[in-house]
Amino acid sequence: MSPAEPGHASGALKPGPEVREMFGRIVGRYDLMNRLMTGGRDVAWRNLAVRAALSGYPCGTARVVDVATGTGDLALALAAAGAAEVIGVDFAAPMLRAAAAKPVASEAGRLSWVVADAMALPFADGAFDACTVAFGLRNMPDYGLALAEMTRVLRPGGRFVCLEMTPLRTPLVGTAFGWYFEQVVPLLGGLLSSDREAYRYLPASVAAFPDAPALASMMERAGLTDARFRKLGGGTVALHTGVKVRGGEGSPVSA
Ligand SMILES: C[S@@+](CC[C@H](N)C(=O)[O-])C[C@H]1O[C@@H](n2cnc3c(N)ncnc32)[C@H](O)[C@@H]1O
Numbered sequence: 001m002s003p004a005e006p007g008h009a010s011g012a013l014k015p016g017p018e019v020r021e022m023f024g025r026i027v028g029r030y031d032l033m034n035r036l037m038t039g040g041r042d043v044a045w046r047n048l049a050v051r052a053a054l055s056g057y058p059c060g061t062a063r064v065v066d067v068a069t070g071t072g073d074l075a076l077a078l079a080a081a082g083a084a085e086v087i088g089v090d091f092a093a094p095m096l097r098a099a100a101a102k103p104v105a106s107e108a109g110r111l112s113w114v115v116a117d118a119m120a121l122p123f124a125d126g127a128f129d130a131c132t133v134a135f136g137l138r139n140m141p142d143y144g145l146a147l148a149e150m151t152r153v154l155r156p157g158g159r160f161v162c163l164e165m166t167p168l169r170t171p172l173v174g175t176a177f178g179w180y181f182e183q184v185v186p187l188l189g190g191l192l193s194s195d196r197e198a199y200r201y202l203p204a205s206v207a208a209f210p211d212a213p214a215l216a217s218m219m220e221r222a223g224l225t226d227a228r229f230r231k232l233g234g235g236t237v238a239l240h241t242g243v244k245v246r247g248g249e250g251s252p253v254s255a
Contacts, residue, residue: 013197013198013201015139015140015141016141019139019201020091020092021092022195022197022198022201023070023090023092023094023095023198024092024093024094024095025193025195025198026189026193026195026198027071027092027094027095027097027098028193029192029193030070030071030095030098030193031071031073031098032192033188033189033192033193033199036188036192037185037188038233041232041233042073043073045134045163045232045233045237045239046073046074046077046134046163047077048163048232048239049074049132049134049161049163049239050074050077050078050081050132051081052159052161052239052241053078053083053130053132053159053161054078054081054082054083054130057082057083057129057130059082060082060084060109061084061129062082062083062084062085062129062130063083063084063085063127063128063129063130064078064083064085064086064087064128064129064130064131064132065086065087065088065089065121065123065127065128065130065131065132065150065153066078066086066087066088066089066131066132066133066134067089067118067121067131067132067133067136067150068089068090068118068133068134068135068136068137068139068140069088069089069090069095069096069099069113069136070090070092070095070099070134070135070136071095071098071099071102072088072095072096072098072099072100072102072113073134074132074134074163075087075088075099075111075113076099076102076104076105076108076111078109078132079104079105079108079109079110079111080104080105080107080108082109083109083130084109084110085109085110085111085112086109086110086111086112087111087112087113087114087123088111088112088113088114089113089114089115089116089118089121090113090115090116091115091116091117091118093115096113096114096115099113100113118133118136118140118146118149118150119140119141119142119145119146119149120149121149121150121152121153123153124153125152125153126153126154126155126156126158127153127155128153128154128155128158129154129155129158129159130154130158130159130160130161131150131151131153131154131158131159131160131161132160132161132162132163133150133161133162133163133164134162134163134164135163135164135165136164137162137164137209138164138165138205138206138209139205143209143210143215143218144218144221144222147160147218147219147221147222147224148222148223150222151222151223151224151244152223154244155244156244156245156246156247157243157244157246158243158244159241159242159243159244160219160224160240160241160242160243160244161239161240161241162215162219162238162239162240162241163237163238163239163240164209164215164237164238164240165202165206165209165236165237165238166206166209166211166212166215166231166235166236166237166238167206167207167209167211168234168235168236169211170235173234173235177234177236178203181202181203181206182200182203185199185202185203186199186200186202186203189202212229212231212238212240213229215229215238215240216228216229216240216242219240219242220242223244223245224242224243224244224245225242225243225244225245226241226242226243227240227241227242228240228241228242229241
């Protein structure tokens, strides 16, 4: 599949081993770069994702998988907010080591870290009440198959939450943000993490990612219903939610 085809991430790096190695290299400065790039807003966005994932579940009842958990900020926030159990999954072991080294709130739910590929999650069908993914889906080799796999591990009626960058195609703001994202971010990333390539991959992968309505349609094809989104960060980020269809499976198609 060529990088330009829908359902496939694009950019200088290929999804899979190259992306995994890249995240393994930038782990030391990953959290700092997130805070700097977003002016600290990423923390508030993850908190909105937590609220969306846990709303309606009494404290200490929800079992959640956070896919592409990276350095674990969303998994930690879920556990601190009242999930009974959170499993953070990522295929880059150095990212998970950084996650596991972070302090955990004393009243937090059970938290564990699993090295695995999101395209083949090592969990039974219907194992979780909620599945979250933050800034991860865009890096996967086939968005439709990844959505279908995350839906598979949800129980019927379980909640899917995706926080992700979304292409900004408005002329004026889009141009200004494009300059920031394509020039300033790689420069900053190069200075801080000594890996300019990683921060060139970031805008390229966002440009290739489906826009918010298209992603909502892909979610529905993957077996989720009531797919909705709201834009954050001036339209640069989207928070999608959906619910696993009860009594039926979607078709795991790419686009
Ligand atoms: C941009 S980071 C996001 C980390 C974290 N969720 C956050 O909110 O900061 C993307 C993460 O996705 C992981 N990732 C990408 N493709 C993956 C895959 N196929 N399976 C598991 N993890 C993957 C990378 O290793 C990386 O840690």
